[in-house]
Amino acid sequence: MKTESKHTAIIIDDEPNALVVLRKLLDIHCPQVEVLASVLNSIEGLEKIKALKPDIVFLDIEMPQMNGFQLLSSLDEINFHLIFTTAYDQFAVKAFKFNALDYLLKPIDPVELKSAVKKINEKSAFLPQQLEQISEMLHESEKGHVPGRIAFPHTKGYRFISLSDIIYCESESNYTVLHLVNEPKFTVCRTLGEIEDILITSHFLRIHRSYLVNTKKIKEFIKGEGGYLIMENEIEIPVSRNKREQLGSILKPN
Template sequence: MLQILLVDDENDALEALEWKLNNYIENVEITKCNSPVKAIDIINEEKPDVVFLDIQMPEMDGFTMLEKLENRDFNLIFTTAHDEFALKAIKVSAIDYLLKPVDKDELIVSMEKIINLKKGDVLENKLQVLLNNLNDSNDKINISADGKVYLLDKDDVVMLKSDKSYTTIYLKSEQQIVVSKTLKEVEKKFLFSHFFRVHNSYLINLHHVKEYLKGLGGELIMTNGLTASISRNRKAELFKKLYLD
């Protein structure tokens, strides 16, 4: 039985979607919510399998609601009447969406995809890509460390280096910021096209690569003089990104 939560400030839209799910999709149990604020509590406490989320709502939009969630272990389908820019960002993140009024056949296709996927299939990463793309015009990355929140310019970050449960961020000003999180956790803030994980211990800004040193895996010399090792299994993709032969 799939547990489904519908979140939309329009009651007519909620009832119409509920009717279609009940009539065209088997084995579903549906909860409706017309408040994104209340929906946050429902998701965190009840952990639904699927969330249908409206984008434009008066209390807060769907994107803001997602940022506030503690639990993101669910499959997500956006529902929206319009918003061309948001739809482009959603497409890039590979999250599904349906235009309102929801078409029966498109609903069936979306649900079939979900049924064939694992619960919350890499949704965390998809959401971060989405949120980064929505804010792509904002070059600031917020990093919490040392009791402060640093607002970093993307182009000022040269590379990140892992040290077990800590991550050091190296800036072109030669400042270093030590974050008490793993590189895997911090990396979610840097899901932009010019940041690339070249090694389990290194995430680099491709704009700051100065030299490539040949070797078994090879090393990169960055503009701040530091080096980053390259994993052999990431070498081919790195070469494509750097246009190397």
């Protein structure tokens, strides 16, 4: 019988009850994880990470003195597996998924906890761009905004692209091709559905199963049978029948 790998962990959360609950859940459901320390503030958490060098850090985001992102930015390198614990939901969940980051929503579900711990040996290295991206996304979401730029994952890492530079996005199997202003197209390692999820509150609209367009880059909407858009780069894009009314209402002058 295959035995599970042993791991050491630190829990950082400014809520005493959250520390107790997570530690108990780990004892019961993830006995292969040894908790080296549970700390109530990010300053002490930073010291413990440097001193104890854990395999895993369970990190709350919103904390006084220094939030979770500021703590991570204070480290020379992130050489541990990071699992965020957060009370954020909806947009934040999409942001975490888009950035391929592990997270646990409070109150923590034991099944989700076991799944996150199980994935530790499968995860690749944490990149600084992911930290910058998720911090910016959550900050903007608190104000009801979508960030002005997003770090899109590709085969060599992440690349920040301004949303205003995207004319439209085109599905290509499990990848998406971004058609940009004044530069070649760019292929990202996310499906069109995943990109739609993260841009849903912005000025982007899924007008066809294969296309997500920046409505600010539409030059002309040709109605009637076989309706289509002419984008700023003169490319014609088909509009699904069930999207024509919604598109028309968006483009209608106020």
